[in-house]
Amino acid sequence: MNDFFQKLGELFTTPAYVESLWHGFLLTMQISFFAIIIGLIIGTIVALIDTAKPNKWLIVPKFISRVYTTVIRGTPMALQLFIMFFAIFAIRGFPQIITAILAFGLNSGAYTAEVIRSGIQSVDKGQTEAGLALGLSQYTIFKRIVAPQAIKNIIPALGNEIITVIKETAIVSMVGMYDLNQAAKDIGSGQNMSSYLVPMFVAALFYLAVVYFITFIIKRIEKGLRKSDLRS
Amino acid sequence: MISVHNLKKEFGKNKVLKGIDFELEEGERVVILGPSGSGKSTFLRCINRMEEPTSGKISFNGTEITDKNIGKMRQEIGMVFQHFNLINNLTVMENLILAPVILKIMDQPAAEKRARELLKHIDLSNKENAYPASLSGGQKQRVAIIRAMMLSPKILLFDEPTSALDPESIGDVLSLIRELANNGMTIMIVTHEMNFAKEIATRIVFIDQGKIIEEGKPSEFFAHPKTPRVKEFLDKVL
Numbered sequence: 001m002n003d004f005f006q007k008l009g010e011l012f013t014t015p016a017y018v019e020s021l022w023h024g025f026l027l028t029m030q031i032s033f034f035a036i037i038i039g040l041i042i043g044t045i046v047a048l049i050d051t052a053k054p055n056k057w058l059i060v061p062k063f064i065s066r067v068y069t070t071v072i073r074g075t076p077m078a079l080q081l082f083i084m085f086f087a088i089f090a091i092r093g094f095p096q097i098i099t100a101i102l103a104f105g106l107n108s109g110a111y112t113a114e115v116i117r118s119g120i121q122s123v124d125k126g127q128t129e130a131g132l133a134l135g136l137s138q139y140t141i142f143k144r145i146v147a148p149q150a151i152k153n154i155i156p157a158l159g160n161e162i163i164t165v166i167k168e169t170a171i172v173s174m175v176g177m178y179d180l181n182q183a184a185k186d187i188g189s190g191q192n193m194s195s196y197l198v199p200m201f202v203a204a205l206f207y208l209a210v211v212y213f214i215t216f217i218i219k220r221i222e223k224g225l226r227k228s229d230l231r232s
Numbered sequence: 233m234i235s236v237h238n239l240k241k242e243f244g245k246n247k248v249l250k251g252i253d254f255e256l257e258e259g260e261r262v263v264i265l266g267p268s269g270s271g272k273s274t275f276l277r278c279i280n281r282m283e284e285p286t287s288g289k290i291s292f293n294g295t296e297i298t299d300k301n302i303g304k305m306r307q308e309i310g311m312v313f314q315h316f317n318l319i320n321n322l323t324v325m326e327n328l329i330l331a332p333v334i335l336k337i338m339d340q341p342a343a344e345k346r347a348r349e350l351l352k353h354i355d356l357s358n359k360e361n362a363y364p365a366s367l368s369g370g371q372k373q374r375v376a377i378i379r380a381m382m383l384s385p386k387i388l389l390f391d392e393p394t395s396a397l398d399p400e401s402i403g404d405v406l407s408l409i410r411e412l413a414n415n416g417m418t419i420m421i422v423t424h425e426m427n428f429a430k431e432i433a434t435r436i437v438f439i440d441q442g443k444i445i446e447e448g449k450p451s452e453f454f455a456h457p458k459t460p461r462v463k464e465f466l467d468k469v470l
Contacts, residue, residue, distance in 0.1 A: 124317075129313065130376075133282065134379070134383065135303050148321040227363075228320060228364075228365065229365055
């Protein structure tokens, strides 16, 4: 136990270790942030295509979006990352971070699409019918009635997806990127601290802190959105 | 006002309406009766195109109702649903003024003024800023009725307006409908409230297996049904 605290002291008093952790943490955050943004954009588009009333212009987009979600959700994230790194973007000098962001963004898009799709579809059909019966357009009905109610259903599941992405980015260490996970491994290796427990424990705390913070934010948003459910 | 010609509606292989011909004149109050699954709700819902007819023609004041003009038509043909369908994310006031303001029938102050008058009339002035979740079923349905009235429709369609209500609220909702009727509103209503049907209807239409099999004045319909099917139905429900 003494050893543990001694190592902990060593980690935080060695500037090179602190810097490594911090850089790793920043890379993890950068990849996660942009991947989540890309995932949201793709997810929203795919979900809108999926839930739109079928017509001849949407046959191809609907097919593509179905193939996309099926393939992404049906294959391991690590494999998708490898394909992006060693096949699609195997270009010398191409920034690794962009490849990683695209890989995680494309992956997250498929899950986000499902979250948004089910959120939209869980809005009672009667709500749309009420809008129609009042002579409102489909666009107005979506904007004023369906979307606000769907968001309430979407936010909690979206929070889960954001947390999943942040944690899942740890696998970029498999393609040699220096993220938080890799930093912990590096600091713990033989030529540095020669002990993995403490740096990995600290890395875990970093992940936990971020996840806890996001959970907190999501809860706050949920609470704000629930005001119309209250029986005052 | 409404003219329906050879209306058919199929859900896949299931033929729900098998050729309905029907005329509605201004000031009429038509009650549609029939066993469950007979197609009476579907018939009502085809009129304002909540359901797309498979074939046939429906006209309003001589103009055929199509996908193109349906938005305008729905402002003239109001609808009240079994499950009220108040918009959950909007307050009572917002529910009332949403359509008239967006459709530019009234500006917001005028719509709010009208909404307050109507709310006062149904004794729910204190619920102006409440969300639907905090209202009882009867209150929701009365708000839904005045929401339809906000657009000053020429016809009101009622799709089993009291079927989802407790017995005490049914009375409140029926008296509001009765009042509209007394003010000359043209009404089509699908209901299982036989006494109300008898009292309010100027004409009863009986639908069974997707067809109108009998229609007439309530006094004759209930006292001297012409077809055995209607006799059997009335024996069971009265």
